[in-house]
Amino acid sequence: RDFMKAVGLAGAGLGASAAISPVFHDVDEFMSSPTAEWKRHWYVKNRELEDPTVELDWSLMYRSDGIWTGQNNPTQDFFLGAEEGAKRRAAAAAYSANAVKTNQSGMTLRDRALSSGNYMYPITFMGPASSTTPESLGVPKWQGTPEENSKMIRAAMIHFGAAQVGMAEITDLVKTKLVREYDKDFTHKKYMFEDVPKGYEGADKLVFPDKVPLYDFAFTHPLNKEMFRSSPSSDIGSAGNSLRYSQFSIIQPRIQMFMQVLGYTCYGYTRPFNGAIPTIATATLTGLGEGARNNGAFISPEFGPCVGLFSLVTDLPLEPTPPIDAG
Template sequence: MPNFHHTISRRNFMKGLGILGTGLGTAAATAPVFHDLDDIISSPKAEWKRPWWVKYREADNPTTEIDWSLMNRWDARQTAQAPGIQAKYLGADEIKKRYANVLTNKVKAITNDTPGQTLRDYALSSGAGYFMNLPYVTTFMGPQKVATPQSLSVPVWQGTPEENSRMLRSAVIFYGGGQVGFGVIDQKIKDKLVFTNHKGAANSIGFVENFPPPPALGKSYLFEDVEQGYEGATTFVLPSNKQLYEFCFTVPMSKDMFRTANESQIMYSANLSRYRLFGNIQNCIQEFIRSLGYTCYGYASPFSGMMPAIASAQLTGITEGNRNNGFCTSPEYGPILGVFSLVTDMPLEPTNPIDAGIWRFCQTCTKCADACPVNAIPKDHEPSWELPTVYGKPDITHSPGRKQYWTNALDCWLFLTEYNGCGACMATCTFNTNNAPIHELVRTTLATTPLLNSFLWQADKFFGYGLTEDKEAWWDLSMPVYGFDSAATSSQGGYNK
């Protein structure tokens, strides 16, 4: 069985699908159309060479249906990750008991040398998450240590939105980001997607009975008539009289480490790494934009920004939604990535949502739901506008306004916390494949030929992806830096040619 991955040819696989010879015609039909050279130069898409089968949609129209009239600004503290919210469903005593089990389960696993939770596995995740024991390295306003053009008495950077977008994409990728998308902060975004409050200390068990945390530990987001935003004692303030823009970017993670899920500190190390890497990336970006004469408003902690990043990732065309609404999927990186969304007053050209067949495929596939150890992911084939109840009570952990599958985030997070890591849903996803040509063909087929979805679901299993049986084998793998393919989206400089 393992030899199949190495010996099957692209041609034979296509013959098996019965679609040999159809690719060029489909590619020509869906290739982007430019009217002249100026169109090509002025478009940031010219600098982001995505696969031909990734199609762009109209603005504000992702493949996951949205009803903006059902949406309102959401309180980021109202998350299923917050013990105070968990207690509303299960009671404070039950939540305290489960959190007390975390250390007990850890000691038991290390003592028993449990694969994925050995001492060296925990040591790996301790190193990956060291930053959680320190003051946060990310701030709303950034380090503000570099000189500005104003302080040097030189003009600020003057570029068109298209030029700025291409420039910022190059900088973000250089600093460690993956893909980058752009959007405009219009009144609809201000009224519907910007959080009312930062998550702050909501995840602390210390507030399980006294929720929410005090205002200074869950600051509110406000728009005021000021020239530049600022951070107050209990507020994060954005300027209301300036046009603002958002840019969303990915931080890839190790697919191989995620395949050691669930209950694996190897997987958890990869999951933590996105936040550790992001902290440095954000500081670099904020100082870069400051050096140009503009302002970048960032995450006050690595875990929470001013808008839901998954929404930003879909609206700016980086990803599509999927069956588990707790993450999203990129055509290039699959689901094994983190997404982060920052705000700036530097003009940017928006990028539109995409259709790569991912959301359509999720409606016929239940692989992630089948792998979930607590059955938190729905197995229905039709998404819904209606939020289901959680333990017989209204779901207050999700914002309405989307037609999707509604994951029981409470059970999901409590299992991950109590048993020290999960990620089985992301690990088993059909799109969690490497970038060999045969897997590019699989993704192409999923995007363009939905009738073959069930066949490719089986083919993915045949290729040997999904959860690995030997978790500890990861320690003997030869992996790239950070454990992921940083050249997955590059097409110049000798990479991926």
């Protein structure tokens, strides 16, 4: 608690919260606020850890290569052929150019402007470098129980812009089955576990510490359902979809800086689309929602299928939240 006071979180509210009731005098009160708790609907039941409602055969799973997604041109060309892939992309570009000129609904100049406004800030695996650390402040790093840490992270993440947060320990099963083998970015760096006290980003790899306990925290970002109803192939649909990535590019460095000042590390995405663990998998395992048959393969009890999902990795001990059964 003395550490929280040392970093300036005593005697003042957090952001806009200071202007309304209640006023938080320190992070202890912040952690006791309703945002630090997770109140679900009565019909949402907890299951055992790593046991979601959709039955899993872990023996069939393997670490994936993030670049193998239909969103990447090389993947399209692999299955369609380079000539056909280029032909389809050219047709899509011509369609988009003509739509804005003909004032097509959902693709007008104003729709394009709204979509273009979802600027994505540069982000990194290790996060912004901060000169503020427990050492620089002359205090020991924050030490809390996993339960305390989880409440603190949930409240902080919601303050930073997340809707809800689920947590899990990165077990050997997750390391060997779910953590991607290669990043989704065009640099195609390999995710590796090494015997180091702290992870790092190398020229051709993204490294996690192998013998340091790691935890994953996933979170939701609700999306505009009305905008999604105009998809596919519209700028207004793109505006609704890409806002999550724009918001995430702000949320990630915020929580990375927060953890650095506490004395911990938060390992992030290399770009707003590229996480170490497939987000539907971790969002399901941390109880944010359930696997489903819709095209997003995920449904949240609070937000339905129209929701953005992200997950980050940290060495701050967290209390796992189990998968759910929402009926």
